[in-house]
Amino acid sequence: MKNTKQKILNVSLDLFSIYGFEATSMSKIANTIGIRKASLYSHFESKQAILNEIIDEILEYYDKKSNFVNTDWNTVDVPENVDEIVKKIQEQIQFILHDPYISKARKMLVIEQFNNPILSKLQTKQNYIDVLNYFTEFIQLLIQKDILIEEDATIMASQFCLPITVWINLCDREPERENEVMEQICKHIEQFFKVYKKG
Amino acid sequence: MKNTKQKILNVSLDLFSIYGFEATSMSKIANTIGIRKASLYSHFESKQAILNEIIDEILEYYDKKSNFVNTDWNTVDVPENVDEIVKKIQEQIQFILHDPYISKARKMLVIEQFNNPILSKLQTKQNYIDVLNYFTEFIQLLIQKDILIEEDATIMASQFCLPITVWINLCDREPERENEVMEQICKHIEQFFKVYKKG
């Protein structure tokens, strides 16, 4: 029962993240699971209700798993060493890139961003504002610690994290480019610290 | 006749760029123009044929209008003054952002990038590779002219143009943010030149 309900949610997100909500039919969802379309309505009262519950799941998962909203920079001990910082950030990128739930949610938000106002706002929050705020605080801390030079922290954060969001989107679209992209990311981070490092 | 055919192409791109190809129906296209669905088939043999012709138009328009593939850097006189460079780039961004054809094409490619292999490749080419190559050559030239310091030109170009592509996407999604975004872009470009300027 609960198993089937979860299967419906998972399969629906799979399909929504590739084809979009409208272009995914209830039959397609049902067939993918191996049940009849009518049976979906034992678990959800409508197609919209499936999407609503997926959105709830995304919000919940995000609040639980995302560093971007959960980090208390006062308690985090930031490594002083640039190599260590690069390593930490690479790990974060690998997680965001491959966590099956996060990556599918991200793709769905990209697809639905122009026709669903709720998902549009969510896309801006999760994949722009929260990320930018996180890295702005991170860079402010590095400036305070005299690791980076004192410039506009928001602009520095933009230059740091926005190229990475483009590369993540590129990997979502063409996963075969991942190695090439990770190399670019690595070079980019090193270059960033080289140019903004104090002294 | 030809007028109606062009109307069909325009209206279809309008709708495809918001809802996507699959989720846009032939009736919706016809009703938006004010004709009957069956009449569409006097101009196009199928819904797919409309998309194919739109893709051809995008390719043609892009080849004709895009700086990113048409610039011969040997003949372009790059302004030495950073303020002049900032101004030129802002003009380019304004054009890309508001040209009705380019902006709709860009939105459609974003929406269709995960389920249509042709549009997926086109998205990577037009909105990543060509842009990055263009700015890599631009920065190489500025390095040659002793305006910028000598670092990896591709990485510098990434740091320069990829944040801007994110901001353009943000404006596509939330046009009311345009002023705020243009301010960020301006600060970003100035910061970039401040940090990479020679001497």
Added chain:
DNA sequence: CCTACCGATCGGTAGG
């Protein structure tokens, strides 16, 4: 450009 129609599929319901 239209009316009238096709079979297939859409989201959803009844009833078991």
Added chain:
DNA sequence: CCTACCGATCGGTAGG
């Protein structure tokens, strides 16, 4: 969870 069904709409065709 199923079969059987609903009206509406899908992409597309015939014929004028």
